Amino acid sequence: MTRNTPTAAPPAAARFAAAPTAPRRRPAPGQYAVWAVIAVLTLAPLVPLAITSFLSKPYYLPGGVFSTDAYRQLFADAAFRRAAWNTVVFAMTATALAVLLGAAFAVLITRTNLPGRRQLGHALPAPLLIPPLGLIVGWESLYGPAGYLTQLWSKNLHLPAWNLTSLPGMSVLGAVVTLPIAYLTCKAVLDSADGTLEDAVRACGGGTLRVLTTATVPMLRTALLDSGLLIFTLCLEVLGIPLFLGRPANIRFIASYLYDTWSSSSLPDPPVVSAGAILLLVVASALLVVRGRLLRHSARYTAGTRATPPARPLDLGRWRIPAAVGMAGFVGLTCVIPLLGLVVMSSVTDLTTLVAPWHLWTAANWDQIWTDPTLHRSITDSLTVAAVGSAATVALVALATVIAHHSGFRLRRTLPALLVYPRATPGIVFGVGFFWLFLIVDWPGALLRNSLWGELLALSVRNMTLAYIILAPALARISPELAKAAAASGASWWTNTRRITLPLLRPALLSALVLMFVTLVSDYDPVVFLTKPGTELLGTTMLQTWSKGLPGPVAAMALVQVLLVALALAAGLGWTLRKRGRHA
Template sequence: MTAVDTPVAAGRPRAPASVGQAVVSVLVIGLVVGPFVPLVYSSFRSKPVYLPGGVFSLGGYRTLFADPAYRTAVKNTLLFAVGTTALAVAGGTLLAILCTRTNLPGRRAYGLLLMAPSVIPPLGLIVGWTAIYGQGGYVTQLLSRNLHLPVWNLSSIPGMTVFGAVVTLPVAYLTVRSTLAGTDSSLEDAARSAGAGPLRVIGRITLPMLRPAILNCTVLIFALCLEILGIPLFLGGPSNIDFYASFLYRSWSNSGTPDPPFVSAGAVLLLVVVSLLLVVRARLSGAEQRFVTVGARSGGVHRPLDLGRWRRPASAAIGVFIAVTSVVPLLGLVLMSFVRVLTTLVAPWHLMTSDNWHAVATDPALRRSITDSLLIAVGGGAASVALVAVAALIAHRSRFPLRRLIAPALMYPRAVPGVILGMGFFWTYLMFTPGSLVRNNLWGEAIALCVRNLTLAYVVIQPSLARIGVELDRAGHAAGAGWWTVARRILLPMLRPALLAAFVFMFVTLLGDYDPVVFLQKPGTEILGVTMLQHWSTGVQGPVAALAVLQVVIVAAVLLVAGRALRRVDHA
């Protein structure tokens, strides 16, 4: 018996549906908006809020603008953001067109492999790149010593820009590819029938149709670049280069007063800029619909553009790109976890050691970071999906007065820099009495991480919910069932595949995320990302590589099991 056939119990629920809907709505909106209120308040205080004698003051903002290090961090961030956005958008657009609109050999496999940077835990990819392409990296040394080529500097702004483009390229690729999938190819077919070559078709027809999508992902990637923390902390350290987020982190961590007001002021300014970019992106997303040509053949079979003699060279170039950006760094990461030091002066098999893995197995902090991260990924992922599922039902399948606020609230957290969200939760836990219950334990860190990633669960669940006809709701209500009964007995069972996919997405993300916790972690509440960051800053690299490999293995295993489980659920 399917979910549609399941009889719905008649009768009224024990409590009015609006009561439960109000609780869920206030919880979601409060979790998202609440942390920013004390953050803004603290930025206008002359002293940290826990010190007596503070008054309203703009001193934090004046101190911030007068700091030369702040101005340098802003300049570095803008240079990085502009360069990264340009490379990622250009590369992602080109790859999306090649894999979607041409007869490129291996395009289906490449479509999956190009997503590797978004699946690999971020710090693992950074460590892998450092081990291979850093100034002391294996490939860097190999080319410099044997071929006498100039050494590139991965710790420079151009070097970090290249790596940032690799990390954000999947965003542009997915955005452009999804637009191409919903765009009719008849105009391109007509142009080819008139004798236009592939380059002319792409330049005159395909790219103009993609203009709104390209602008959309440009704004999104630029906003993401403003909040990046791991790249400047791992790669910028040797060159003393700070970006906006790392400047806030170092100012907070290295100050005699752990939380100076000017750091909160900097966080508020970045929050305002990112929010404005989100408004711009929302307008671009709305305008994008006017440029999509949908016809009878949209999304159907179309005649791919013939690349001619460039088919195989283009395919080989993409294969090399994937190998250089993802495969080789992963191999370097694994190798780094099994050697005392990775160098070209001595063959790796002469430097093999199990000490790095022994440290992971025996060091209490490292071992605790693994178990804590798994607890948050499993428990937090399940709780987040349950909350988002109910919130999505209220937002899209109810008449509750606050329902129109829920969807924007669910979309906002992931766009906010994680460092800023973490600072907001720090102040919230400090200023309000209930916050003391979670201030110095794993619960507080789990809440911050889960709130940051509510967006991911929502973007998986909402499209599946939109495909379920409202007639099922009406049939349940006609049979006498209340809103909660219809949600529990009809809608949620039909959303089972989406709920499982959302849980897997949350698990993978929560396992690798760390930005919101850098201000919250205390001894005894370690998680993988922050522990790796702290150990790397002290020069302990081998155990960090081992932890990163462990992350990659866990993610790969979960994705493999989840893929099989999703296939069984779809066939059930």
């Protein structure tokens, strides 16, 4: 599943799009250029996608005419209808589980006397930082039908086992991957909310349950709605879970249906795939609009802000220790143990309960990574894409964010929506769109279509929202008086941006750079239709290697992803700690 990091702007982003705080000036030519680049990168892939979905033949074949046959074929296909139903069931189940658990964990961490809540609070967002394919492979190696713990549970202990390859099983994994979104959203609300309402209920004799039902949970209405719609949208586009877990049980989702149709069709690049991608785009866009309309009046559910937590945390009584053990067990079963399973799986010939793992120890899986040109190239290509793409994307988004919120540019109000929309669009939709864009636009499409740079472009555009949602709040905290003072001394907008605004944004720029690097190393949805021999990335190579029945090398590549992510996070954290030490 795609790193199921947040795909749309938080409710506060609407405030960032308000009138500029800096004095109005004559727009610089560079502002028009930045706006044009953002607009073209965001919207250009969607235009050829819509066009090709209404052609009777692929664009490059002669004789194609306007037709709705692709849509009729899509709706007439029983396999697509079944895939759509599976997707909806999966999305609803995963969303319900993720929102309920995420909200419950947020309340326990921020509002109770739970032992070890600080450490547990740091551990709960882990699925956002673990590469999604690595987490899926780890789960499959332990909890799949032939997984180590599944076999130990059912054959050795003779107890009824779970079925990870069923819709409920995949929904549980989907909930684990997206739970951090609900947890972080609810935690942010509780951290900033006034605790006097809860204290007032306790002063009137209300117990813990009364405080939760009458004060705490009502404050989370907006957060629950926001995170729920966001998670549901993310679940509609999931690709890794059905490809890794759904295939053995012949369970397909919309994204995997389109992927299989594209890769197995006798007619290259069938229009039905474009039609399916457009349907996904329409549904995701409609959900984004609904989310925006429902959150317009979110302020009615807030209870003010506070600088300190409530005087007394809610007392869990005899449930303190069981709640802490349960939460720690959840983190261990969903993240820690699957990562350990990934380590073992990458170093054995076969992971089975019949033979102890140390008797099957081998270095062949790791040797294959360095000796197989495709596997080795996928690592170096992913590093290149992540390093170059993160730097270029953050630089462009930083300029666009400053233009959107600290300038008098006449089109500034459109930039936040343009920056948010790519991540709200399913990755597989962007992949098909960029494929047709590179094919239709001869230059530079011909150059990008068969090179690594086309994949870099698709991944960077798809994920530039992540840089924006970090930079926009940081920019909002910079006083407009600095821009006014610079303007009064005769400084141009660009001089003010280069000499004052961007230097003040350095911590946020570093955070955005690290997040973009981590995401570009792990993401794969936008490039599954763009990858060609010689331009393989880690994610797409793992999909192809898994389909060949080689779980060992896939586990090794997944660990490489995890190590790259860990190194990037450690480098960012080390830089931050050094900065704090200098200012201490």
